[in-house]
Amino acid sequence: MDNEELYDEIDTTESITQRYLGLSSRRFLFLFSIVVVLGIYLGILLYGTSSLEVLFGLQEYGNYLENEIVRLKLENADLQREYFELKEISAQ
Known part of the structure; x- marks a missing residue:
C-alpha cells in the first residue's frame, strides 16, 4: 500500500470526542x-462556611x-422531694 492510500483510509472528519464519546467537541x-x-x-453547599x-x-x-x-432532672428531683415531704406532713 502506498502512503497516499493509508491517508485516504483514515477518517479525519470525526473529532476525538465524537470517536470515543459520540459527542461533538462543543457539546x-x-x-x-455543567458538571464542573x-x-x-455542591462542594460549596456541603462544605462551605x-x-x-x-x-x-x-x-x-x-x-x-x-x-x-441535667438541670431539669435535678430540679424535678428537688420538687418531688418537696412534694413527698408535704404529702407526708399533710397525712399526719
Missing part, C-alpha cells in the same frame, strides 16, 4: 462545564440541651 465542553459548575456548587457555621451552631445547641436536661 462535550458544554456538558463538561454543579460540582463546585455556612454549612460549618450551621454544624457548629447545632453542636452548641445540642450541648445546651444536654445541660438543660
